[in-house]
Amino acid sequence: MSFTQRPSVVFTEGRGSWLQDSQGRRYLDLVQGWAVNTLGHAPETVAQAIAAQAGRLLHVGPGLHNAPAIALAERLTALSGLGRCFLASSGAEANEGAIKLARKFGRKKRGGAHEIITFRNAFHGRTLATMSASGKPGFDTLFAPQVPGFPKATLNDIESVTSLIGPGTVGVMLESIQGEAGVIEAQPEFLRALRRVCSELGLLLIVDEVQTGIGRTGPLFAHQRAGIVPDVMTLGKGLGGGVPIAALLAREEVCCFEPGDQGGTYTGNPLVCAAALAVLDVVTAPGFLSDMSKRAARFREGLDALARREGAPACSGQGLLLALELPQPGRAQRVADALRERAGEGLLVNAVRPERLRLMPALNASEADLSLALQWLDDMLRRVN
Known part of the structure; x- marks a missing residue:
């Protein structure tokens, strides 16, 4: 049954922060099944x-x-x-x-x-x-x-x-x-x-x-x-x-x-x-949540820097449940679509509202993957109005 709009791509496997579709194309996933995959794909x-x-x-x-x-x-x-x-x-x-x-x-x-x-x-x-x-x-x-x-x-x-x-x-x-x-x-x-x-x-x-x-x-x-x-x-x-x-x-x-x-x-x-x-x-292992919180704080700092450049409020949320406001009508969905379809590897984010992008990485997402996501998001925000 049809119950929601979905892109035509079919995903076949994943590992950690990355998904792969049936054509072998890779995507950095900051949706993670809508905050379901606590430890990423196939932990x-x-x-x-x-x-x-x-x-x-x-x-x-x-x-x-x-x-x-x-x-x-x-x-x-x-x-x-x-x-x-x-x-x-x-x-x-x-x-x-x-x-x-x-x-x-x-x-x-x-x-x-x-x-x-x-x-x-x-x-x-x-x-x-x-x-x-x-x-x-x-x-x-x-x-x-x-x-x-x-x-x-x-x-x-x-x-x-x-x-x-x-x-x-x-x-x-x-x-x-x-x-x-x-x-x-x-x-x-x-x-x-x-x-x-x-x-x-x-x-x-x-x-x-x-x-x-x-x-x-x-x-x-x-x-x-x-x-x-x-x-x-x-x-x-x-x-x-x-x-x-x-x-x-x-x-x-x-x-x-x-x-x-x-x-x-x-x-x-x-x-x-x-x-x-x-x-x-x-x-609940010693150090896991404190380490996650440190990576999340650095990720948030990067998002806040993008928000300041865009003239938008600081991002909302806590830890690795965050949202970036893009006040222009419908821009959040346009950015999300462009990130998914970007040349090379895609980036998955959620346009939870017409003016808001929601980001829900795996709790063990690496510093490198979070930095790469910020880089791609930065580039796309400059391109898509």
């Missing part, structure tokens, strides 16, 4: 973990325990400080689970409260409930009628949140950085204010770390920059380093699912859990 450590697990056990179903799922849940709860973990197959599925958990909590603990305050321009997935929770323009009519119960506040405006709180409110849900909106950050003081409000009123603070989690922004989870701990957190994308896995984590006191409330055929699949454990082994 050896993940490939070995998958191969070893495939020779032992592929699938047992959600009604039985398996060792990799237990090990992964233990790792994630220890790293997050949240007591329980449900493993899913996609970020949207994890967010759908968070919505269900909050509504069940509201029914059991808050007299039937079910509304979850979310934010304009947010993106939480493509199921009917997560589209309704999202604030992406057009999502409110695309598959109407929408799932009710998601009043919209304005990011970084605490009064816009408190004005929506009423007897039917059970929680607040947001991204630490709104990725699909163009890499718009929730400011640390705003996250801390949300934490205070939710704690004072007994509301759940639900943080969607699907795009920002697993070291993408520097710390393991982006909300850690604000020094807060949410009640519920979701993970996806980078957790599997290229395989489909996600997680819903919550404080012990919040976990109120009963048998039959939640599930999924591939929940805790041992193959993808083995891959996720391999990713975590690398990302």
